Amino acid sequence: MMGFGMLLGLPLMLLTLLVLVAVPVLVLVWLVRGVNPVASQPFFPAAAPTAIAVCPNCHRGVQAGWQNCAYCGQKLKA
Numbered sequence: 001m002m003g004f005g006m007l008l009g010l011p012l013m014l015l016t017l018l019v020l021v022a023v024p025v026l027v028l029v030w031l032v033r034g035v036n037p038v039a040s041q042p043f044f045p046a047a048a049p050t051a052i053a054v055c056p057n058c059h060r061g062v063q064a065g066w067q068n069c070a071y072c073g074q075k076l077k078a
């Protein structure tokens with residue numbers, strides 16, 4: 001009797017625990033994405049709006065002030 005009760009109670013307890021943990025996390029993620037539009041944008045460092053130049057070697061976006069390309073190491077400033 002006791003063994004059957006534990007067998008039934010343990011998965012139910014784990015499920016409750018999972019729901020209690022997962023729901024606040026999902027709500028938090030949803031809230032963060034809803035409030036902050038930047039968080040919902042796909043993360044592409046090379047296509048970031050701060051990229052104002054293109055590396056002559058690998059043709060990826062580089063930022064002003066960079067001495068070398070962060071992707072291939074190409075020297076950017078003469």
Ligand SMILES: [Zn+2]
Pocket residue numbers: 055056057058059060069070071072073074
């Ligand atoms: Zn490069």
